[in-house]
Amino acid sequence: MKFALFSLVMNLPNAVTGESFTAGQKLENVIRQAELAERLGFDAYGVGERHGAPFLSSSPPLLLTAIAARTERIRLLTTVTVLSVLDPVRVAEDYATLDHLCGGRLEMIIGKGNDPRHYPLFGITEEEQWESMAERYALLRRLWDEEDVHWEGRYRPPLGGVTTQPRPLQQPIPVWHGSASSPLSTELAARYGEPIFSSNTFHPKAKYKALIDHYRERWAYYGRDPKDAVVGAGAGSLYLADTCEEARRRFRPYYDAMQATASAQHNQSPFKDLEDQMANGPILVGSPERVIEKILGYHAAFGHSVLSISVDGLSEAEQQEQLHRFSEEVIPVLRREIPSTVWDLRTPAVQRG
Numbered sequence: 124m125k126f127a128l129f130s131l132v133m134n135l136p137n138a139v140t141g142e143s144f145t146a147g148q149k150l151e152n153v154i155r156q157a158e159l160a161e162r163l164g165f166d167a168y169g170v171g172e173r174h175g176a177p178f179l180s181s182s183p184p185l186l187l188t189a190i191a192a193r194t195e196r197i198r199l200l201t202t203v204t205v206l207s208v209l210d211p212v213r214v215a216e217d218y219a220t221l222d223h224l225c226g227g228r229l230e231m232i233i234g235k236g237n238d239p240r241h242y243p244l245f246g247i248t249e250e251e252q253w254e255s256m257a258e259r260y261a262l263l264r265r266l267w268d269e270e271d272v273h274w275e276g277r278y279r280p281p282l283g284g285v286t287t288q289p290r291p292l293q294q295p296i297p298v299w300h301g302s303a304s305s306p307l308s309t310e311l312a313a314r315y316g317e318p319i320f321s322s323n324t325f326h327p328k329a330k331y332k333a334l335i336d337h338y339r340e341r342w343a344y345y346g347r348d349p350k351d352a353v354v355g356a357g358a359g360s361l362y363l364a365d366t367c368e369e370a371r372r373r374f375r376p377y378y379d380a381m382q383a384t385a386s387a388q389h390n391q392s393p394f395k396d397l398e399d400q401m402a403n404g405p406i407l408v409g410s411p412e413r414v415i416e417k418i419l420g421y422h423a424a425f426g427h428s429v430l431s432i433s434v435d436g437l438s439e440a441e442q443q444e445q446l447h448r449f450s451e452e453v454i455p456v457l458r459r460e461i462p463s464t465v466w467d468l469r470t471p472a473v474q475r476g
Contacts, residue, residue: 124422124461126454127355127431128160128446129169129202132180135384137438138376146179150186152439157190159443161197163450166466168194169202169232169431174241177384184217191225198466199225202320202431203234203301206263207256208245210279212287214259215266219291227292232320233260234301234308247278253307260311264298267291299355306337313341318353321425323405325392331356332424353465355429356421359406360436363448367409371397374408377436407432411452418457428463 130153136143144152157168168190170183180186187199199221206214222229235252242249258276265272270286300312303322312319319338321331335354342352360377364370378397392404400406405421407414418430432449434442 124418124427124457125166125429125463125465126457127167127169127198127200127202127429128156128165129171129200129357129431129433130156130180130435131171131173131178131202131433132186133177133381133384133435134179135177135380135436138380138436140438142438149179150189152442153186154189154193155439156434156442156446157197158193159446161194163446164454165197165450166429167198167200167230167431169200171202172205172236173238174205174244175238175385184221187229188221188224191221191228196228198228198230200299201231201233203232203236205236205241206233206259207235207252208241208247209259211259211263211266212279212282212285215263215287216289218296219267219287219289222292222296223289229293230297230299232299232301234303237303237322237325253305256308257311260315264295264315267295302331302334302338304334306334309334309338310341313338313345313347313352316342316345316347318355320355320429320431321357321427323356323421323425324359327393327403328405328421328424335425335427353429354425354427355431355465356425356427357405357431357433358418358421359404359433360408361414361432361434361445361449362408362437363411363414363445363452365410367401367413370408370410371401378408381436411448415453415456418453419460422461428461428465430457 132149132153134144134149160168170186171180172183173180183201191199235256239249247255255278258278262274266287272282272285275281299318299320300308302308302319309319321335323331339349339352343349362370362374364373375397394400394404401408434445
């Protein structure tokens with residue numbers, strides 16, 4: 124299994140100490156977190172996209188560029204790029220530029236996002252999100268794959284003979300499809316022959332398994348070899364301690380603070396409390412042994428080869444503690460138990476120094 128650390132750059136006062144970051148301090152915290160993830164042997168670092176408090180992740184390409192300047196090996200992900208509301212021309216230019224600046228370490232995860240606040244900001248309705256996503260992605264692929272693009276559609280003005288610059292360094296830039304709630308996203312991924320990344324955060328395992336199963340069914344429908352279908356999955360928050368009871372006690376203030384945000388209220392998780400999440404949901408809170416057991420159980424259902432985790436909301440000292448423990452006590456076991464070749468053949472196109 125391969126491992127990605129990601130952040131939505133959630134900037135809340137610390138639920139235990141009351142400590143708060145300025146926007147600049149929080150952004151620097153995320154960059155240091157990515158540097159630490161690289162030193163600890165994580166395979167990728169991701170920055171999500173949100174457009175409202177308490178998140179500061181409205182401009183992933185800018186933040187990932189800063190991370191690219193201070194890392195050398197780790198792959199850089201967007202978790203996710205909310206393509207349903209973005210101009211594909213701007214996306215093509217921004218991320219092709221980032222692809223050069225990071226030496227070909229970029230991989231995009233596209234999705235509609237799960238925060239409805241971005242729809243009125245960018246002038247589409249929530250009902251249009253899937254149609255908008257499909258159209259914009261088709262155009263983005265053409266802009267990266269072709270020159271002299273002529274195009275006409277619904278969600279931006281026509282293009283007449285456009286070649287975006289710079290051209291991507293990677294040919295092509297790898298794209299994953301974020302999957303959280305609808306078979307329309309898994310259908311789009313299967314049609315293009317591209318991997319999916321299940322959010323696996325808000326709902327019971329069965330819902331995400333049904334979407335992953337649909338993806339594999341449609342993958343085969345398009346005549347592709349089932350062994351080539353690649354799945355990644357999230358797990359939400361991480362908190363390890365020597366015992367499950369200690370982890371529960373230490374994480375509870377953070378859990379309560381996160382659940383009080385407007386974003387969490389919108390997602391309407393069916394899990395009634397932290398205990399329910401720990402017993403029946405994807406959250407990775409407990410002893411290292413219990414967390415390994417849970418990840419293996421989810422892998423048996425999903426067959427995923429990449430796992431993403433987050434330490435958003437914790438103090439910086441606890442972020443470091445959790446990442447060290449995960450890299451030392453969990454990752455080695457899972458690498459041994461679940462071999463994965465994802466990213467093995469992808470090395471940075473440009474080596475520094």
